[in-house]
Amino acid sequence: MNSPRIIRLEDLPVEMLMEIFIYFTADQIYFSFSQLNNYFNLILKSLPKLILVVHEHLDPFVLSFFNSFNKILVKFCDSHINRYRCRCQSHSINGGNRLYEIYPMIDPGWYLEFNKNLFPYYPSKIDNIIHPDNYSRLQSLVLPHASSKLTQLIFNGEFPRLKFCHLGICESVNVSFSMTTQLQNLRQLTIRGRLQGHVLEKILMVCPCLVYLDFSCDDSIPPFHFINCCFPSLKYLRLGRLHNFFFHNGQFVFLLSLFPNLLQFHLVGEQCPYNVETINIQDIANYLHRQCPLLKILVLCIFMQGHINGFFDSFKKITEMHSLFNYVERCEWRLTISSHDFIPHSHYICRYTRPSCR
Template sequence: MITSLEDLSNEVFLEIFDYVKIHDLAYGFWNLNKRLNQLIRSLKNLSLIIKKENTYESIVFSQQIIRIVIVTLANIELNPFSNLRSLTLNMANENHLKQIRSDILPNLVYLSIPISFDFQLTKQLASEIFSNCFTSLRYTDLRIVNMPDFLSWSQCSSLRSIHLFSPNINIIPLILQTCTQLTYFGIRITNEHRLKIFSLPNISNHPLKEFIFIQPRNSTFIFDIESIFPLMPNLKRLDLQLYTTSFIDLIELISKSFRNLVCFNCYIMEYRNKDEIIDIYKIRNIHSSYFNIKYILREHDSCLYTTHQNLIRLENLPNELLIDIFKYLDIRRLYRSFYNLNDRINNLLESLNQLYLVIWSLKDDHYDDLFASRVHTLVVHFNVSYNLSRYNNVRHLVLFHSKHDQISQVMINGSHLETMSLISPRCFYTTFGFHEMIFSNKFPYLKSCHLTNVYSPSFQLRQLSWSQSPFLRSLHISSHDSLIHATAAPILNACPNLHSLHLSLFQLDHTPLDVKPHENLKKMKFILNNLIWPLDNTIFETFFCSMPYLERLIIQRSATIPEMLSDLLQFDWLSKVITQHLSYLKQFIFYLHFINSNKMDQSEFNKVICQIQTNFVNNFHNYRHYRLKISKI
């Protein structure tokens, strides 16, 4: 009868270890006893994911690890992993790339570099790979690979599989000439270069069995892909995503060029003659691998031929699911892609309500009149001219970096808006007039408003008598103006039913506030985007006196350590002001954001955090829903 873990046989232990992560293996089993150490040492083919600098498990098991995935920009030492077979660099930096050498990783079989932050080193690495420096390497994914200088690659007989991105189509014949034993080749062309037909190499009977060619779908360039076909006569599987002038000519040439073809996949856009009749049955009969080709007529006399079943089955989806899918798509792109495909799709598009439209430019507004009356949320970026009256049922409006003309549209035609955001406007005087309209009930349906770059008016203008905006319930204001907190008084007076206020300021001064106690304000978030905190709490006392029925309060400030440590340890966290004036408060969160915390080592920093937390708790020891949350960079 087994009564303890050590009673298990070696075979059972080894079976268990197959399901244990290498981290748990190191910290849970290693060095428990000699027997377990021997069993762990007998393990082969360990895999490791590195999310930070070299860890304990990577050091202990370095000789047993054959697969590593690096998902950090931290410097990693690869020297200890002499038996490494597979390496994936999800974010390759200079430190990583310099260590990918045949003398450091002589047994490397698989190499993948999805993202590289050093173009020159990646180019140098590609040159070494395609010059047979890594004699064991069989599979590689190098992403961006450009044409070498002076065509300097020598032959590479080890590689069997390559996947890469390249800006130049002429790299295809060069790789075929260089990699004489290649059986799989996938490439995505990222730029528009002509194929140099007259300099194509003389390659006979290349063993390539599978070829994938992908052209970006936003590119309409016609590549002379047919000229490459003679270089790969033994293809069995072909996948093409490109543009062509004649689909029928292309697939007829493919059927003649590749006698061994058993699988053909495509996503090919053809610029067709509008009088040409498409005979899909004739196309399918050209070759047995064409049996699942289908087509979709597109706008501008184009036709999409594809074998991708997920696109073809779209019309088989029920209306409810199609409508749910459409809700996640940009409305302009949705109409550009689906409108006039058939009557059913048109009816579904016309049934969509409360549309969300983002305007980046006026170049794509050809279909706007078809859905303008159903746009419920409108977002306008930069200095784009738009006609708000065109979208007469908009209820939610967001303007980014707007100027006079964009804001004037709202002032004239925006009386029906329910929510409004004016982010980083670029015209002071128009913006000031716009603010006066907001707080004088010129937008009678407005319930929520987000305003940035707000500046307090001059003393004389500040005395203007705003009429009340009784329907405004939520307000978000940010500013770099030192006097803007004084504007909070007329804002609170002008919004008697305000329920939530978010105030983000750069600094405060001690200008007195003249405001009556606000009876309906329940939620408040206050952010001070400056390291300088007021010397005393007088301004907060005056401020919170104006909102005695507050129920939820969030305050956020930044600090540096160790420079501000003594101040923080003596800080009372506004406890006297809060307990004295906010008797209805149910929840209080203070966010403390540390800057330059890397000046302290981690253990010392943790001690400081404990001291600060203790100080906070001591000030609010009877309030269990009051929290201090600390973050750092």
């Protein structure tokens, strides 16, 4: 049986065209195909999986042409920021199994007011991109920073299909303990900034099904009052930079007990300056053994107020305390213990590598 010969792109079945356009971003589709004919424009505007990637400039005609987007990614690792921060290229998130791929790893100084002249889009401009027509359709959102308005809309449940939400630096987060909304579909969340520590408990209550959480604040984490259960779905966790953090008063153990199935854990904590505890690395290793038996990747970054000089001759012993203590690095008052090579772009005074990892 002879089938009709297809000589024009628009003669392809609509289902096939939609599969083809998955591999293009919204601006590529607009500039390459939007001027063909009205029939083709109807197909383009109805694409169910449309990705908007924003670099330094976004043509307003792209926004006005399409009705809504499935994914929105605003790039921010350009040459300006690389001059001040890490020189890695911007990477897309890969299933949530890498905590370091989207944002700079070093928290201090990476704040909105420091870099607001370096980002191509202020939070208010990003709000204009994410208009109400996108609310019910959006599944993935990756931003360098987010306004308090947008953050509030997300936690109020205005984006019911949102699964991957990486907000970067947030101006503020207002999540009430009395909120009944739960973001059951949300699997990945990044939220950083000068936030209050109690926001962490609120986020865990509102987002009970998270697999990936990257949370940074400029505060200490107070005791939890409402959470009395664990979160077995969480596999990848980054917390930083937590102030007045204690390892031996039950805070660290309680924190680990909330996430029994962790595969990757990155903690940046500062010792309390007015109540300095003597840190026992062997005890920390024991806590990790008991609470996180599945752990595969680990970074502990401790800003110590004192007693760090006592660790100079103990780096080798530290690597013998836990199977993931493979690399030990010291920079002034910061002690870093990691499982997979040294942290890129960090400054250090001395390092030690477990012999089997050299």
